[in-house]
Amino acid sequence: MDKVVERFIRYAREHTASNPDSATYPSTGGQVEFMKKLEAELKTIGLKEVELDNYGYLTATIPANGVEDCPVIGFIAHIDTSPDFEGENVNPQVIENYDGGVIKLNNGIEINPAEFPEILNYTGRQIITADGTTLLGADDKAGVAEIVTAAEILMKNDKIKHGKIRIGFTPDEEIGRGVDFFDTEKFGAAFAYTLDGGELGELEFENFNAASAKIVISGQSVHPGDAKNKMVNALLVAHKIISMLPPAQRPEHTEKYEGFFHLVSLSGNVDKAEMQFLIRDHDFEKFEVKKKLLNEIVRLVNLELGKESVKLDLKDSYYNMRKKIEPVMHIVEIAKKAMEQAGVTPKIKAIRGGTDGARLSYEGLPCPNIFTGGHNFHGPFEFIPVPSMLKAVEVILNIVQLVGKLK
Helix, strand or coil, X not given: CCHHHHHHHHHHCCCCECCCCCCCCCCXXXXXXXXXXXXXXXXXXXCEEEEECCCCCEEEEXXXXXXXXXXXXXXEEECCECCCCCCCCCCCEEECCCCCCCEECHHHCXXXXXXXXXXXXXXXXXXXXXXXXXXXXXXXXHHHHHHHHHHHHHHHCCCCCECCEEEEEECCHHHCCCCCCCCHHHHCCCEEEEEEECCCXXXXXXXXXXXXEEEEEECECCCHHHCCCCXXXXXXXXXXXHHHCCHHHCHHHCCCCCCEEEEEEEEECCCEEXXXXXXXXXXXXXXXXXXXHHHHHXXXXXXXXXXXXXXXXXXXXXXXXHHHHHHHCHHHHHHHHHHHHCCCCCEECCCCCCCHHHHHHHCCCCCCEEECCCECCCCCCCEEEHHHHHHHHHHHHHHHHHHCCCC
């Protein structure tokens, strides 16, 4: 069990940030290099059918141990870290006995209980943080470490009876490409679990419906001294579009099942401007209404300008997996029971985001999401309590034994 900490720290030091501007798959060389190291490690601990394909997917098999007639189960995690914050030269810090106070890191970064009160739940426990200059990468290196550790335990312990188990590690989840080429039929599992959740006990089987929107605005640049009735300032047109969206539906004003429009980027000048939006909602009808609203805003702005100066490229990204999980809710109940057996209280909630499992569920591989134990992903305030990681490993072991009893 204790190997999960060593593994996580070793994995966290690998630079595997994905890159949304890359045309390659995987999007960065660091992911490929880490996958090769992980491939060698899986072979060393004895996993079978270890395969790293041309798309950067690493899969492997834990052979059945005394149980042959139960469903094949899978466990999946992604190896890339978010490009939203620095992910190179990660230097994990191990706090052996957290005292409940402010954790002071480099660059003036503080993990302060006044801002992050959830850390007080782990007073007296071992906690891992970054050093203040990078993210930690528990999303999802923790999931990877937990799966590999459970796999090694299963390979070495004949007393834990289970059926065939499939393991899968994916690249580029953070930029929405994690399963673009994942072959669910070849993977061969009846259902799977992603280990890509947050705090201890999280169990999720619903997520956002998601779309991305790119808006390109063509202005008309004229010398400001002669601009009357001639200039069209693309930046001000962008501002107008933003102002026509409901302010209450921005991420900073929403929670739980409330959706949003998220302005990710805005760049440009008088002549040309570009905006990127994320559109999110758990409810599919409300999701469709949001997309229609953005289309209507663009139509009205173009009507006012008298020409097609604003171009909208709107694409769906993924959908709420609840629709695909509801017919097989017993797999959620298995995870819930596995947590309870480990002394963990399940916290069933909707993901305010997405996982590889959301897309996999629509491709025929139902895939709820389980906690890894981490908090405050994608930034310098990230931390993960070691006891939560140990519980995640225990939950995996409980799941495979429960599935082994299915016919």
